[in-house]
Amino acid sequence: MALDQVTMGSRMQTEGYKLTRPRRAVLQVLADSGEHLSPAEVYARGKAIYPRLGLVTVYRTLEILADLGLVKRVHLDDGCHTYAASAVGHNHHMVCTLCGAVVNFEGGEDLSALVRRLTEHTGYRINDHWLELFGTCPACQTTRSERQG
Numbered sequence: 001m002a003l004d005q006v007t008m009g010s011r012m013q014t015e016g017y018k019l020t021r022p023r024r025a026v027l028q029v030l031a032d033s034g035e036h037l038s039p040a041e042v043y044a045r046g047k048a049i050y051p052r053l054g055l056v057t058v059y060r061t062l063e064i065l066a067d068l069g070l071v072k073r074v075h076l077d078d079g080c081h082t083y084a085a086s087a088v089g090h091n092h093h094m095v096c097t098l099c100g101a102v103v104n105f106e107g108g109e110d111l112s113a114l115v116r117r118l119t120e121h122t123g124y125r126i127n128d129h130w131l132e133l134f135g136t137c138p139a140c141q142t143t144r145s146e147r148q149g
Helices: 007-013 021-033 039-049 057-066 106-124 136-147
Strands: 069-076 081-085 094-095 103-106 132-135
Touching: 007 021, 007 057, 021 039, 021 081, 039 057, 039 081, 057 081, 057 136, 069 094, 103 106
Parallel strands: 094 132
Antiparallel strands: 069 081, 094 103
């Protein structure tokens, strides 16, 4: 379950950030979307909520939210990012290299043994991770085989 606008706003204020109207618009977009959005998509949807929203404010707010762990940043194959309100618990992503679709998946418990082995082998104290798998989504596979067939 993703974090809601009130929870994200409260956390920002607790950390000393002002909860301005533009930032509230960004929070509302993220909380209401339930999907991964590019900064441009957050900006377009946010302008419908608060017409004076600036693109720089969107980028800055997304960075603050990512630093606070309130949104998940997904690194796309083309070097761009998308963002979504963090889900409760740990999640990982599959990213389509053709259309950019992002799907969350569970399975962090399977990684705990790997993390333990890496900690023992390297001496690192691992405190966080993200996992993104890249491939072709079912819709793009269908479209691709229709073009080839």
